[in-house]
Amino acid sequence: MLSISYLKIKNSNAPLTHIDRDVEVRPEFLERGKDLLYKVKNIHVSGDFFYDEPYVTGNFKVTADLEVPSSRSLKPVDYHEEFTFTENYSLENPTKDEIDENPDPIVKVEDDLIDLQTAVEDNILLNIPVTILTEDEKKNDIYPEGKGWEVVSEKSFEEGKKNQINPAFAKLKVLLDNDDKK
Known part of the structure; x- marks a missing residue:
C-alpha cells in the first residue's frame, strides 16, 4: 500500500x-x-x-x-x-x-x-x-440492437420524429376525408 x-x-x-x-x-x-x-x-x-x-x-x-x-x-x-x-x-x-x-x-x-x-x-x-x-x-456508428428493439443515434431519432405522423392528426384526416366523400 x-x-x-x-x-x-x-x-x-x-x-x-x-x-x-x-x-x-x-x-x-x-x-x-x-x-x-x-x-x-x-x-x-x-x-x-x-x-x-x-x-x-x-x-x-x-x-x-x-x-x-x-x-x-x-x-x-x-x-x-x-x-x-x-x-x-x-x-x-x-x-x-x-x-x-x-x-x-x-x-x-x-x-x-x-x-x-x-x-x-x-x-x-x-x-x-x-x-x-x-x-x-x-468507425461504423454501430449501436446495439435486439429482438424488437434497437438503439438509434440522436440524429436518426430526430429524423424519425420529423417523418412520424401524429396519431391524433391521422384520425382527424380520416374523418375529414370521409366528409369530403359525402
Missing part, C-alpha cells in the same frame, strides 16, 4: 517530498470498480507533497493502461489514462467553510498516514470517460 507520514512531510527541511512509483492495485479496488473496468495495469504515479499551512498538499500525475467496457456494447476497450490531481491533507476534520473555499479536496488523515493508494485508485475510476467505444463502433 502506498502511504506516507503527514508529520514527516510537515516537519521536513526539504520543500518537496517527491513520489515516483509504480502502483499495484488492491483486490478490493478491482471489486469496487468491477462495473467500470475489466483490467488495469502499468499504473505509475509521480508528483510532490509539500506543507502549506494548514495542509499537506499533493500534486500528482498518474498514467495507467485499462481495459474498460464500451458504453454501447460492453465489449472490452483498451484505454490509456493520463491525468493529474491535487489533494490537500489535514489532521483535523475540515470545516464546511474550508471545503467551500478550497477548489481541491481536503482529506482527513488517519493515524498520521496519507493514503495515496486510495487517492490514485479513486482518481483512476473518476477519470474513465462516460462514453468510450470500440474502434468498430466509432
Whole structure:
C-alpha cells in the first residue's frame, strides 16, 4: 500500500517530498470498480507533497493502461489514462467553510498516514470517460440492437420524429376525408 507520514512531510527541511512509483492495485479496488473496468495495469504515479499551512498538499500525475467496457456494447476497450490531481491533507476534520473555499479536496488523515493508494485508485475510476467505444463502433456508428428493439443515434431519432405522423392528426384526416366523400 502506498502511504506516507503527514508529520514527516510537515516537519521536513526539504520543500518537496517527491513520489515516483509504480502502483499495484488492491483486490478490493478491482471489486469496487468491477462495473467500470475489466483490467488495469502499468499504473505509475509521480508528483510532490509539500506543507502549506494548514495542509499537506499533493500534486500528482498518474498514467495507467485499462481495459474498460464500451458504453454501447460492453465489449472490452483498451484505454490509456493520463491525468493529474491535487489533494490537500489535514489532521483535523475540515470545516464546511474550508471545503467551500478550497477548489481541491481536503482529506482527513488517519493515524498520521496519507493514503495515496486510495487517492490514485479513486482518481483512476473518476477519470474513465462516460462514453468510450470500440474502434468498430466509432468507425461504423454501430449501436446495439435486439429482438424488437434497437438503439438509434440522436440524429436518426430526430429524423424519425420529423417523418412520424401524429396519431391524433391521422384520425382527424380520416374523418375529414370521409366528409369530403359525402
